[in-house]
Amino acid sequence: MHCFNHQKTSAVCACGVCLKGLCNECMQPTDDKFVCSPACAQHLQKITRLNNYVMSVYGINKSGGSQKVGMRTAMLHLTMGVTFLGFGAYTAVDIGDWGLTFFTAMLGLIFVVQGYKTYKRGLRL
Ligand SMILES: [Zn+2]
Ligand SMILES: [Zn+2]
Known part of the structure; x- marks a missing residue:
């Protein structure tokens, strides 16, 4: 990828808003991303504010975890664990294959323990 403004210079990053390639000279730092222009910087601010709003609505915090997703994963793991345990009991009784x-x-x-850990982590968020 080449810089949007300098066709002969290779880009070192992309604008966080319009994804244009930017060289060292053209990139403008903002709080968490680089942008190509003041207009994009303003746009990024709006996006960030909207993101924060959406994340607060859905209970997602910035460390990347969501309580709801954590709980869903925990439930999935627990269900898998119980299924495997049940299948294990079935193979013991019906098939008699102890291996x-x-x-x-x-x-x-393993699934039950994993699910329990995820559940605990979900509670802490
Ligand atoms: Zn841009
Ligand atoms: Zn440039």
């Missing part, structure tokens, strides 16, 4: 039972039970335990 398979051990394997599925271990998988089930």
Whole structure:
């Protein structure tokens, strides 16, 4: 990619708003991104404000985690764990294959532990 303003200079970054390529001379730093022009800087401010608003509405904080997503992942892991544990019990009773039972039970335990950890993390957010 080349700089939008200097066709012969290779770009070192892209404008965070319009995604034009920018060279060292053309890039203008803002709080968290580089932009190509004051107009884009203003636009970025609006986007950031909108993002913050949307994130606050959905309970997402800036560290990248969402409580809802965390809970959903936790539930998914727990469901998987219980399914595997149930399957393990089934293989033990119906098939009598203890190797398979051990394997599925271990998988089930790992999922349950993982789900529990995610759940705890979700609570802390
Ligand atoms: Zn721009
Ligand atoms: Zn340039």
